[in-house]
Amino acid sequence: SDNCIKNHFYSKLRKILRKLNTVIHSHLRREYRQINIGTLYKIVEATEERFKEEPACGFSVSVACQ
Numbered sequence: 001s002d003n004c005i006k007n008h009f010y011s012k013l014r015k016i017l018r019k020l021n022t023v024i025h026s027h028l029r030r031e032y033r034q035i036n037i038g039t040l041y042k043i044v045e046a047t048e049e050r051f052k053e054e055p056a057c058g059f060s061v062s063v064a065c066q
Contacts (some may be wrong), residue, residue, distance in 0.1 A: 013044065 017035070
């Protein structure tokens with residue numbers, strides 16, 4: 001369902017942001033600040049456009065979560 005896809009997307013997003021913050025903190029040895037919500041939305045939109053895929057089998061993605 002759409003909710004399954006949404007939950008999976010935000011779970012991946014949180015995981016990536018945690019890893020990003022860890023890398024920034026360990027490599028730069030600086031205090032890191034919270035990402036502005038507007039910037040975060042721009043990152044998400046750019047990522048969605050870049051990795052938008054059409055299913056090869058012709059089924060919608062929501063079928064896979066059922």
